Amino acid sequence: MADVNCNPDLASNKLSLDEIRDSLIRQEDTIVFCLIERAKFPLNPKLYHRNHGFTGSLVEFIVRETEAIQAKAGRYENPEENAFFPEHLPRPLVHPRKYPKVLHPSGASINMNKPIWDFYFNKFLPLLVADGDDGNYAATAASDLACLQALSRRIHCGKYVAEVKFRDAPHEYEPPIRSQERDSLMKLLTFEAVEEMVKKRVEKKARVFGQEVTLNNTVDGGKYKIDPLLAARLYDEWVMPLTKEVEVEYLLRRLE
């Protein structure tokens, strides 16, 4: 029941790859739950059209306004959290926690939320949900926000992954960082066997958490609330590549 963060233990201030990995694994559950909940609703396309008299779509309005409230409660003081609309966020009304400064300052500001927003709404969501409009716009948008925040947190944990990998083997990373070789860094950060394992585990989680549980069935019934292969594909095509992009961006600035 303990909280698992990418952030290191506040007292010890040590950054361990094991802890980060535990956090990433736990975040898979959150992401799968969020997808299952979003898939309760059909697409509800009106949420995404720019015709409501706002300065954007209805979903943009809801995300921007909800982020503002959460900013007042200090959400973005946590360096693991990145806003989708970071401009003009209100200041926290509560005394912010002092988070340990484990990230390199110039990497801390990397924000990958624009590509996350784009792939989520334009590519992934139409694959996840049924067509149609049931009018539950506010609940659907709240569900989209939960998905976006879970994905964003997971992907931006790449900063911590990169930091700990750099600290563990600076001699390996320094040459490609100095020569700003993006491809060499990407190669150093890529472990195909690990990625395959993550995809398989996410697929299994979608199967376990997305099954219809009844008192009679003792085994997995074969009917899922989301397609388990789509959950794996989400990781394969977007989550893992974007996490690595965060890692590369972070490392490129690591010696500034």
Add this chain to the structure above:
Amino acid sequence: MADVNCNPDLASNKLSLDEIRDSLIRQEDTIVFCLIERAKFPLNPKLYHRNHGFTGSLVEFIVRETEAIQAKAGRYENPEENAFFPEHLPRPLVHPRKYPKVLHPSGASINMNKPIWDFYFNKFLPLLVADGDDGNYAATAASDLACLQALSRRIHCGKYVAEVKFRDAPHEYEPPIRSQERDSLMKLLTFEAVEEMVKKRVEKKARVFGQEVTLNNTVDGGKYKIDPLLAARLYDEWVMPLTKEVEVEYLLRRLE
């Protein structure tokens, strides 16, 4: 992947107990997911203290403000949704959907959110989460709101349950309604065998959804993110009694 609502099919305007039951079963999954997600965080008691210079606690501030945004997006036009702070909710900015008027007008306004708020924060939450403060107030409050909304939606579906039960057997319900016999109505609405089954199923869902899924384990590993018995107790002590209270309150007004 279809949406399941307590609301009847908009086109057919028929209200079936089977549909409502499917919705209640699906809502169990949502509630269990929400509990698991809340249990990632410790109690974070500062959220619940009245010392932040707001007119209430920090969690009240976040819930009230978030509800206001969702009201603008039309959330509370849906008769299944009830706000925790229904006073001064802003009007929807989007053209609200026309929901069919299946509920009796005087019962439609029943709002059980005050007792839901009270049991959730004062009795249930301390049993669900670990003690401690990790500073993630905004994320924790968002998680509380998700739990509250899921519980509220489930409990207020009692209005639909009561309406369909009344329509199916008005001769049975009319006498105790006319004499305003609360206890007789409660007796008519209570099916202990069904309640036992619901508790068992919720416990099983907490076990299935709360397990740690790894690529190696093929069966339930015995370690859960929340206590499955506590999920059953939530239903036993609070969710089912409050749902029935909604049903009784609804029926008491049904012949007005």
